[in-house]
Amino acid sequence: MRRGISFAKHAAGRFADDANRFPLGDPTIVDLRLHRDIGPLRIAADIRNAFDERSTPLGFTLTGFDGADVPFYYPGAPRTIDINVTWTSNGRGGSP
Numbered sequence: 001m002r003r004g005i006s007f008a009k010h011a012a013g014r015f016a017d018d019a020n021r022f023p024l025g026d027p028t029i030v031d032l033r034l035h036r037d038i039g040p041l042r043i044a045a046d047i048r049n050a051f052d053e054r055s056t057p058l059g060f061t062l063t064g065f066d067g068a069d070v071p072f073y074y075p076g077a078p079r080t081i082d083i084n085v086t087w088t089s090n091g092r093g094g095s096p
Contacts, residue, residue: 007031016059022071027055042086052079
């Protein structure tokens with residue numbers, strides 16, 4: 001049996017500072033989870049950030065030496081893929 005699930009997260013209107021001077025962007029991140037049962041085996045794949053969207057989920061500002069605010073950003077995770085193979089002794093695959 002084949003199954004798939006997708007999740008989409010959209011973030012908008014976010015800023016690194018309270019004065020809203022340094023925007024963090026408006027990314028849409030898509031995650032996928034796919035699996036297939038073949039007898040007692042389940043082959044599964046989790047794909048996070050499937051379209052490799054560049055994002056900055058977190059940012060903040062600090063005061064520089066000249067007194068001006070300097071933005072700092074943490075980059076979001078790139079596309080990652082996890083593949084799992086599970087074997088069950090009851091022969092049905094997946095959860096017993």
